[in-house]
Amino acid sequence: MRKFFQGLAVGATVLAASVLSAAPVMAQDVINFGVGLYQPDKDKNDATYTPLAQYLEKKLGKPVKLRTVDSWEGLAKSLANGETDIALMGPWGYVLANNESKAQAVATIEYEGKPEYFAIMVTNPKSGINSPADLKGKTFAFGDKGSTSGYLIPFHFFQKQGINPDTYFSKVIYTKHQAIETQVAEGTLDAGADYNRNRDAMIADGLIKAQDSKIIWTSDPLPNDAVAVSETLYKDKAFVEKLQAALIGIGAELKKQPNLLPPRYTGFVKKDNSYYKPIRDAGLATGRLQPK
Template identity: 25%
Template sequence: MAGRRKFLKIAGATGIAGLTGLAGCTGGGDGDGGDGTSESGGTTTGTTSSGPTELTFTLTPAESDVDVKQQYQPMFDYLESEADVSISSSVAADYAAVYSSLESGQTDIADAAPAIAIQSADNDVAEVAGIRIAYGAAKYFSLITTLPDSGIDELADLEGETVAFADRLSTSGSIFPLYMLKQAGLDTGGAPNGTPNDFEGQWSDHSQARETLINRDPVVAAGTGAFSTAPNVPKDQFPQEFLDMSAENDGDLGTESPELELLSCSNPIPRAPILIRSALDSTVRSDVTDALLAATEEDLINEDLGDDQQLWFTGLSEGTVEDYQPVRDAFDELGVELGNA
């Protein structure tokens, strides 16, 4: 289904969350109570009755222009049919809120991020139910881009400049761009949960970071997931590793306007997980995990949505927190501690 490959342009792949010292709250989504509650108004935490087990599935929108609840509705329907559960959904206001909701027991399953997986495992809050994959690709990439006429030729040129990022805790939209900037010799200061020293930072989401680079001074570069900016970058600018491994190398590289120039491409990053709360009944946890791993691309399609509004991933593969060691290494390099909340 070639048309579905364009889902990656609105991906939610890459969030990262749950840093010590960063607070979050739930809210914002259509029908969401705005306080960590389910749509029905109560906190459903794996309680049972005479019917299916009631679970809350918390989502994190990576793009401001996507209705994440509509995207995930086929997965909710699938889990209800395969695992004898009843799903209520909640939308987190930011990435850090997901961990808080899991920790408090308000969330049973979460559209999460590598850092949440790390912190949750360290604190025995949640475990990896599966790692999301896109068209067979279990890893993805972070890019730092600029405009061709910006006068920025390499990362070192960003000293004293303004750089746009996605959410402060986004894996591909903040953590790995900061990691690349630090490796290039720039002082990232307290970022992501503080202020960088050698440049100014602006944080929003992947699409806004891209559009801010294109449309607003003084921003001269953007750190985003490849799903957001790769279509604007000519194919001949990408390293061979990206071309060999990235699901974004699907014929769309360099097809979007305006053209962007690639300053840096990260090493491969393991894709984001779905987490399940550790304290959930073991039978329910096993049933939900088995169902998630068995889901097919067809199970995740919302027939009421167009191609550009579908989920960015096509299934899940088995995984554990150990798969996210490269993310832990990036946090270590930036001097950010995880798992001590």
């Protein structure tokens, strides 16, 4: 009889374990929404993305706390250490986060109806620089090392050309995208790496003049910024589907509330980790990404 009850106890334990393992992981009460520093300063960035956070809060039925993180590397790390649950982040930052903490892309932002953009190199038209071949001995700026267009893709380009930036340029700096465009337009920096969306926005906002900025190199199309969720949150499939539906619904919602996204951003499209393979391949090729 004792063996019978012991058998029942073991069976109940196994059954309970199987039920628990099959149960969905429930999302936490407060969702921490991390956003990269897309705007010139944190206050403007927070103001720009607060409507999106409020929209998500309404659609997800949970408080959404917005936090601006001033570097792509920092945002990737915040996903890994649990400070961020959902992030709107650059492609390279996303690949880093996926590699380090298994964060997962669930959507991609669209710019003028397209889920892709371009890395560029810019100079001042008065510099006499017409192509990357003219950059030897010049000053050059990369974005931070978690940036796709500001660092990874131009670095990969230089690598394929047999160029070591540390010896090829007279000086290399790492700074923000907006600072690169401003210094190039002022003529205090010979050239730098950026992305077409940022240059377009700065010209439209009057932060730089089009006649003071010239593109001398453009990359192949790159996947736009990702909306990624932490590994823990990704296990809650019902929540992920609800989040994707909310993001896809923004396209129609913009007609009623244009400030949900910055100008020229037109919505989101459902994408997953495989969409960011070109960025991952570039990271592996440059040695900047170590497979785990």
